[in-house]
Amino acid sequence: MPALASRTIHVGALVALALTAAACGRPPELDKQLETLSSWTATMQLAREEHGSGAITTTYATQLRDAASSALEETKQTIGQTAHSKVDSSYAAAALDSLRTAIRALNAETGS
Amino acid sequence: MKKWGEVALGVVTSIGGFLEVGSIATSTQAGAEFGYRLAWVLVLGTLSLGFLMEMTGRLAAVSQRTYADLLRERFGYRFFLLPLAAVLVVSFLVLASEIGGVSIALQMATGISFSWWAIPVALLGWALLWRGTFGIVEKGTALLGLVAIVFAVGALKLHPAWPAVGRGLLPSMPRDDRARYWYLAVSILGASISPYLYLFYSAGAIEDGWTIEHLGVNRVTAGLGNLFGGGLAVCSLIAAALVLAPREIRVDRYEQIAMVLASPLGRAGFVLFLATLCITCFGSTLEIVLALAYTMAQGFGWNWSENLKPGKDARFATTYTVLILLAAVPVAIGLNPLTLTNVAMVATAASLPVTVIPLFVLMNDGDILLKHTNGWLSNGALVFIALLSVVLLVAAVPLQLLAGG
Numbered sequence: 001m002p003a004l005a006s007r008t009i010h011v012g013a014l015v016a017l018a019l020t021a022a023a024c025g026r027p028p029e030l031d032k033q034l035e036t037l038s039s040w041t042a043t044m045q046l047a048r049e050e051h052g053s054g055a056i057t058t059t060y061a062t063q064l065r066d067a068a069s070s071a072l073e074e075t076k077q078t079i080g081q082t083a084h085s086k087v088d089s090s091y092a093a094a095a096l097d098s099l100r101t102a103i104r105a106l107n108a109e110t111g112s
Numbered sequence: 113m114k115k116w117g118e119v120a121l122g123v124v125t126s127i128g129g130f131l132e133v134g135s136i137a138t139s140t141q142a143g144a145e146f147g148y149r150l151a152w153v154l155v156l157g158t159l160s161l162g163f164l165m166e167m168t169g170r171l172a173a174v175s176q177r178t179y180a181d182l183l184r185e186r187f188g189y190r191f192f193l194l195p196l197a198a199v200l201v202v203s204f205l206v207l208a209s210e211i212g213g214v215s216i217a218l219q220m221a222t223g224i225s226f227s228w229w230a231i232p233v234a235l236l237g238w239a240l241l242w243r244g245t246f247g248i249v250e251k252g253t254a255l256l257g258l259v260a261i262v263f264a265v266g267a268l269k270l271h272p273a274w275p276a277v278g279r280g281l282l283p284s285m286p287r288d289d290r291a292r293y294w295y296l297a298v299s300i301l302g303a304s305i306s307p308y309l310y311l312f313y314s315a316g317a318i319e320d321g322w323t324i325e326h327l328g329v330n331r332v333t334a335g336l337g338n339l340f341g342g343g344l345a346v347c348s349l350i351a352a353a354l355v356l357a358p359r360e361i362r363v364d365r366y367e368q369i370a371m372v373l374a375s376p377l378g379r380a381g382f383v384l385f386l387a388t389l390c391i392t393c394f395g396s397t398l399e400i401v402l403a404l405a406y407t408m409a410q411g412f413g414w415n416w417s418e419n420l421k422p423g424k425d426a427r428f429a430t431t432y433t434v435l436i437l438l439a440a441v442p443v444a445i446g447l448n449p450l451t452l453t454n455v456a457m458v459a460t461a462a463s464l465p466v467t468v469i470p471l472f473v474l475m476n477d478g479d480i481l482l483k484h485t486n487g488w489l490s491n492g493a494l495v496f497i498a499l500l501s502v503v504l505l506v507a508a509v510p511l512q513l514l515a516g517g
Contacts, residue, residue: 035360035362036362036364038360039360039361039362039364040364042359042360042361043359043361043368043371045359046355046359046361046371046375047371050371050374050375050382053378054378054379055374055375055377055378055379055381055382056370056371056374056379056382057382059220059221059222059223060220060367060370060382062223063219063220063223063367064367064368067364067365067367067368071364
């Protein structure tokens, strides 16, 4: 569990760095998709914290996870068409990976 | 003493009635994306609604006729069809959003998809309207809606930097994402200045038997009630600014909003958020469907009163029955309630001129209002709101296309 959590933070930091470094020259549509992925990654991390502290129910955390999984699937289908350069593709892959990891971390927390 | 009781009840019902799906969604979206920067729009919307409610309440108390009645009488039947159509279309969208709000709250509580809840929620609402009285609908749901005060508790618990909040009360321009900023501003105004609110308020004044004696009650209710209600919307913006914005969480789904209270208040905050969403949206569902039925009945000259048995005002009762069941359909077929809400709020903003501009004529008509016509302050406010409504009409659709997502 701690390894999973630290990996989430590590990948999250990489994505954040990539977002900052590459803010110029990226297609706006890709920017929007990366923002969506990053937002859902952060949502998963917050949900994991709140579930851990007992603030939210497992039922609710599971719904959040499902919503994040839907966002992941939708973005996965379309991000390939907007990430034209190699650099863009690597940011997209890192963002997708970060969200996948965050979803797994929430799954581990809720025991589902 | 009785008057002060009415004032207290009026203020309390306004607090509970102000916060609903549109204001919760748009203020938390604004807080998550722009911190405190859009707080000024909430203040503007609250003040505008306060003025409009005071005027339509005064109009009803003095003339003993509702705003919809007077629209038809003063401007003619043909003209009346324009505001009627606009109010019907946009309020129907808002009504569907409110049913979506209740359904999503029930989904978060039970895990059963919101689309399954839409029809039972509509049926429960219909049963309450069919069996209940105006007092139950207005005061019952609004008193329960006081649970929304949890937003104030949550915001205080997060210890906001008040000078920064204060700066948010002054209009400012963001450095980037301006289209989204203005889109959210328009959505907030659409949520705050919904025509159903002042149409319902005006009909409620007649249902409650207001006369010239109630002008003071009207002023205090419209002023203080909206001030407190708008304050709660600002609190939800503050909570989102402190919980979601630092983590760069954008509100794409209603499910994310519960975190703004779960974070500062723990499990109690989470449960109270669900209760707030459920109760305030249910209360608004009843208010909107009644406002629509009132407007149609008053416009077409049918019998109307929530206090009458359905058999005594059959066309009025049929109207709310059909509307509440139809409005459940978009949610039952699975339309995302947040998308529905955002579209409804922008459409509402765009529809404002047809109900706001005629009010200027009515509020200055001495034959209707005797010596209670508008003074310079009310007229100034109404001209400002009318101009604002025209700007919203022009800007709403382009902003929806540019930044609506």
